[in-house]
Amino acid sequence: MFNVEKIRKDFPILNRKVNGNPLVYFDNAATSQTPLVVxxxxxxxxxxxxxxxxxxxxxxxxxxxxxxxxxxxxxxxxxxxxxxxxxxxxxxxxxxxxxxxxxxxxxxxxxxxxxxxxxxxxxxxxxxxxxxxxxxxxxxxxxxxxxxxxxxxxxxxxxxxxxxxxxxxxxxxxxxxxxxxxxxxxxxxxxxxxxxxxxxxxxxxxxxxxxxxxxxxxxxxxxxxxxxxxxxxxxxxxxxxxxxxxxxxxxxxxxxxxxxxxxxxxxxxxxxxxxxxxxxxxxxxxxxxxxxAIGFDAIALYENELLRYATKKLLEIDGLKIYGTAKHKTGVISFNIEGLHPYDIGSILDKLGIAVRTGHHCAQPIMDFYKIPGTVRASFSFYNTKEEIDILVQGVIRAKNMLQ
Amino acid sequence: MKIKEIQEEIIDEFAMFEDWMQRYEYMIELGKSLPLIDEQFKTDDYIIKGCQSKVWVHAKLDGNKLIFTADSDAIITKGIIAVLIRAFSNQTPQDIIDADTAFIDEIGLKEHLSPTRANGLVSMVKQIKLYAIAYQTQLN
Missing domain, CATH: 3.40.640.10 (Type I PLP-dependent aspartate aminotransferase-like (Major domain))
Structure with missing residues (x-):
């Protein structure tokens, strides 16, 4: 039985605060966090x-x-x-x-x-x-x-x-x-x-x-x-x-x-x-x-649920566009908000304790294809939660209000 | 005003803010309100490429003072540029060469000047100094 609360206890880093806020780690595509056993x-x-x-x-x-x-x-x-x-x-x-x-x-x-x-x-x-x-x-x-x-x-x-x-x-x-x-x-x-x-x-x-x-x-x-x-x-x-x-x-x-x-x-x-x-x-x-031991099937199922939830919630934000909408994808959402620079959004999210990646993600040809300087990328892991996605969505809205 | 005095003035201004939100809102306002660079200089000749955001810098000598204009595609970066320009523009090249940049830390924007941010700002500070050295040589 997949139990995210139990899994989170395996990762000491998830207890820390960043800029005074509980860490929300959505930069898993860059590197994953390390469980105590490792x-x-x-x-x-x-x-x-x-x-x-x-x-x-x-x-x-x-x-x-x-x-x-x-x-x-x-x-x-x-x-x-x-x-x-x-x-x-x-x-x-x-x-x-x-x-x-x-x-x-x-x-x-x-x-x-x-x-x-x-x-x-x-x-x-x-x-x-x-x-x-x-x-x-x-x-x-x-x-x-x-x-x-x-x-x-x-x-x-x-x-x-x-x-x-x-x-x-x-x-x-x-x-x-x-x-x-x-x-x-x-x-x-x-x-x-x-x-x-x-x-x-x-x-x-x-x-x-x-x-x-x-x-x-x-x-x-x-x-x-x-x-x-x-x-x-x-x-x-x-x-x-x-x-x-x-x-x-x-x-x-x-x-x-x-x-x-x-x-x-x-x-x-x-x-x-x-x-x-x-x-x-x-x-x-x-x-x-x-x-x-957790099981890759259970991981894939749970991450897909996070992906679907986050996609739905983020798309409710006016002017937000997701890059990469393939039928088959993992828990990665690359997005921009019309008129705003990804660096600005990422900087404000960081102040809120939310770790995302911004920039071209070492894949400049893709950014050139979409004619954008970069994106904000939130990438999910099996230890993330829907509550954390809600915090991200609130953070993006807050950044948008500050920047527009 | 001397660079040191302007820097102290900026530090005092930023000291009034109670939290990062106010500081960032101020930076964003600065970024929005300042037309920084003449469009003709917003070309690849004047660009400093960062992974995250682009910065354009232009310098010209007016009498014995160096005038900087700059711009960025990201608004927070632009706000920081506005602060840097306020401190370093309209000064003599020698004063710019001698000036230190520690005030950026004191106003709580240190993370934006970290090389890991790769936003072009570190290079911008370096570029300002390089322009000053070049023009100082010319004045000599």
Whole structure:
């Protein structure tokens, strides 16, 4: 039984005040808050078994290695990957995308094509632009409609035997649109292209089954799913990960080193140079355990209820426009009020203790599409309540009255 | 009036407000009422791009005094610009170079000048100083 009051007690930060008001945290798409069980696992690591992994013969190192590898298996099972070594620990989604983009530098030729969606975060645009500059490959863009949905017909036309790679987010950070990635993946595979899906925004709401999706690469950041910052994973099909060259050189990623030649370690260590974020990886596993105990189906159902309630209440405000009205979306509402700047609205909401994001959300192409400087974005999590949405709505009305 | 005196005057004015609401309402009024920059200067040559809001700044020398005009697309940002202009415009470049900006903290608008806000204001203060240095060199 989903009990939000009970869940809220798991998050110490929800008790604090901001500018004299109880915190209303609606910036979950930027980062999620951390439950006590995850905080405790971080404390436990540093209090009881902090050691470097995979190399020490001593007990602490063994214990830390075991816990870290157990976390990898938890993540593997969560995303239903076939093998644990298909899960590569990274510093987050951006690192994971760069790892793949860098690897493809040696696989692409001049005139090859890569396809990206128009609703990407800058972190899923810039590494590919850099890749195209290095290789002479051509970047093609899947356009969106006014609702903020990808135009799949045009996507199909963009694909050809020249297409080598397609990358797209599972869920848009700025609009909340859930993209039809099943179709995107299967269409790309028909022309022999590999697909990377950025799952950063989807992971808190939807469990991606990478085997069923048949996706080649899937990326996730721990801090969006109640875990700590600075850690995430790249899922990659074994074949692809074997094909890609290592990204960074260093310790851990080698098999044998001489000055004449170095041979690389097996997966996953080939891509995990240097001492990793051990504590972060373990806490990431704890965070997934925590969310799975609540249940992603229950979370999705509750968040959808919040989304519908907030959409209805916000639209009652005169002059308010929502950007991103796709049929399938997560709990993200990007909006503006006619004649008002998002920065001004966000500044006043902050004074009322309400945390929202304002600006272009690292997705300038979307803002250019709608011809706006940015939006106010409220993004919901399973620990938010309808009462908090009422506070947001009152805050927006107050901001509007002050500013107009 | 010297920059320091104007800053003290602004601090006194803001001290009258009892809470943030009144302070913000005043900033919004300032932002609304001041025509700040000639439209011809509202171009990319004079823009300071922030993640959040845009700021345009223009400077010209009038005798030995520097006159600033500026604008922003966000009204609260514009209100802060009005305060900055009141303090720094119509002063000699040397006085502007020597002036400190701590008064912004004292009037409770510090958060808007935090680099994390990325609203162009931090760059605006820097730009005001840079203009002053450039014109001081010219005067020498």
């Amino acid at each position: 905080i405790n696992s971080i404390v436990d690591y540093y209090s009881n078994y902090n050691a470097n992994i995979h190399r020490g013969v001593h007990a602490l190192s063994q214990e830390a290695t075991d816990k870290y590898e157990q976390a990898r298996i938890k993540i593997q099972k969560h995303f239903n990957a076939a093998k644990a070594h298909e899960i590569i620990f990274t510093s987050g989604t951006t690192h994971a995308i760069n790892l793949v983009a860098n690897g493809f530098s040696s696989l692409l030729n001049k005139g090859d094509e890569v396809v990206v969606s128009a609703m990407e975060h800058h972190s899923n645009i810039v590494p590919w632009q850099m890749l195209c500059e290095r290789t002479g490959a051509i970047l093609k863009v899947i356009p969106i409609n006014q609702e903020g949905e990808l135009l799949i017909d045009i996507y199909q036309d963009l694909l050809s035997e020249k297409t080598k790679l397609v990358f797209c987010n599972h869920v848009s950070n700025a609009l909340g649109t859930i993209n039809p990635i099943e179709k995107i993946i299967s269409e790309a595979h028909q022309v022999g292209a590999a697909v990377l899906i950025d799952g950063a925004q989807a992971a808190p709401h939807i469990v991606a089954n990478v085997e069923e999706l048949d996706v080649d690469f899937y990326t996730v950041s721990a801090h969006k799913v109640c875990g700590p910052t600075g850690v995430g994973v790249l899922y990659g099909k074994e074949d692809w990960l074997n094909k890609l060259p290592p990204y960074q050189g260093g310790g851990e990623m080698i098999a044998e080193v001489t000055f004449e030649k170095t041979t690389y370690a097996e997966l996953p260590h080939k891509f995990e140079a240097g001492t990793p974020n051990i504590c972060g990886g373990i806490a990431f596993g704890t965070a997934l355990d925590y969310m799975n």
